[in-house]
Amino acid sequence: MATLILLRHARSAANGSGILAGRSAGVGLDGTGEGQAAGLVERLAGVPLREVVVSPLQRCRETVAGLVAERGLSPVVEPDLAEVDYGEWTGRKISELTQEPLWRVVQQHPSAAVFPAGEGLAQVQARAVAAVRAWDRRLGAEEVWLACTHGDVIKAVLADALGMHLDAFQRIVVDPCSVSVVRYTETRPFVVKVNDTGGDVSALLPPKESAASDAVVGGSTGGSAG
Template sequence: MPSFADIILIRHGESEANAAGRFACRSWDPALTATGRAQAQQLAHQWHNAPIRYLVTSPLLRAQETLAPLAQDHDLTPVILPDLAEVNLGQWDGKRLRDLEEAESPSFIAWRQDPDRNPPPGGESIRAVGQRVLNALAHFVEPRERHTLTIAATHADCIKGAVMLIMNAEGPMARRLVVPNAGHVVLRWYETGVWTMVFADPRVPS
């Protein structure tokens, strides 16, 4: 079997922005709520016996706080990867989702239909986000030992974008992907440079 590395992409726990229904990217770096902190503790319990070699995280506070209990449990220091940061929402950063929905602006409606062809004004497309995430992860795993397990804390659109690229899916398919707070997906990177999705790896507890 060729060498590979498994990466569990985890969305951060519930943040203050999630609870407030607001977008948060560059202008606001909210912490986890009490619910989010409980989710982080649950993740540490869930992955207590996992053979984790590396922890990597978005530089944003909510992602780092999500990994903190797991890092303490495994005595590991997370590596901060800037390219795991939240999607750049441009002019919508910090705004309430409800306000954008009620305004019914053409740009927002188009983004909801296809976030790849219609990124936020001044922001990123969903597949561009996925590409930077996969590039960052590939750069991280390439020089590492074979058959390793890495857990990465990131954001919903980062996970959606990565999955869409692996599945060669078009922009509208992003609306059929749901990534709850503390939800995760397992990606496998092969030494050939191929990414795959793993639904039931016996090495990884669910």
Template sequence: MPALILARHGETDVIGKRLTGRITGIHLNANGRNQANRLAKALEGVKIGAIFSSPLERAMETARPLSESCGIPISPHSGLTEINFGAWQGKQYKQLQKLKLWEVIHSIPSKVTFPAGESFIEAQQRMVASLDEILSAMGENDLAICFSHCDPIRLAVAYYLNMGLDDFQRLSIEPASLSLISVRDGKPHLGPINFTPWDIRALVHLTGADGRSTDEE
């Protein structure tokens, strides 16, 4: 069965402080670099067919140690990039939380389009189309890894779980966490979700990419 691991980028100094969106120049901090290295170490020996990444630095930097470890180049993919938050990009959360749109974002996000930016619906459609495109080009037992961002991953997971978009923020996707999408009988199957790299072996076992039967206990 083809499978994708969706990896959120590692920690940065602005997480929880500013809505960075697609602003360039945001890099991993020391802990984020450590997370990326631990992820690469955990995946040593796993049969990875391809590595895709959002072109933003924080995602590419998270993917780089894995790319260097397994000798597979990173393929930047614009469809995996962060939501276009438009005029909100770069603003501090404490400023944004005072705006009326903030309440709508956290109650009925399906109705939200960011000023001069993207809607959550558009972002979900973009992310899902990109993942479906990648999956359609994969072989039966291929495994690929896609490095992206919190909200795009949450939107994709919600879609494949058949959750309403208005519920997508109930999902937790932590920095450097991984979530598995596999295809069985033409249908997407999810899980584990929001998995940390230090437990990666259990996740990879579920894909069969470690050479063991996925029915083994």
């Protein structure tokens, strides 16, 4: 099956101001985020991308704009990779939200968290994982594709790939413009990397000879990607 690079959008103006942007319109990258996005061309230079799929929101489209222009690709919008619908929490300060009773549920029992007039985190995981697996089946073996989406969405997909209950997904860290790599096989996903914010990621991709569904017994040999 295909290899997925999960890219969180670069830092947005809302990230810098401590606002829960959610699905608010007009939230673009700040100066730091623009620099992070510009660096993606070099970071991913050794990675052959078959497809770039993006959340509908502006900050994701801006994050991949330079990358797709350099590759001659047209990003495909995937609605099911959109940000969480935070409902009445949208646009509020994080410092205020920490005082809400629901905040502790989000932190300690996220599978039960449903945002007022919004969606539940379990619903987010279901739609995002279904979308990722559908794209993976569509693209087929030996392909590498990138999905640019949002922090909680990526954490939910990674929790599924790791076989973790959603209630543990807050243990996963996904920074702005970080990449996480998942290779799906017939029997299980392999999580190759989480929250990488460094340079070239071509060595993170599994070699073709490791395309089988079986895990290596005794650990990896440490070989680099072919």
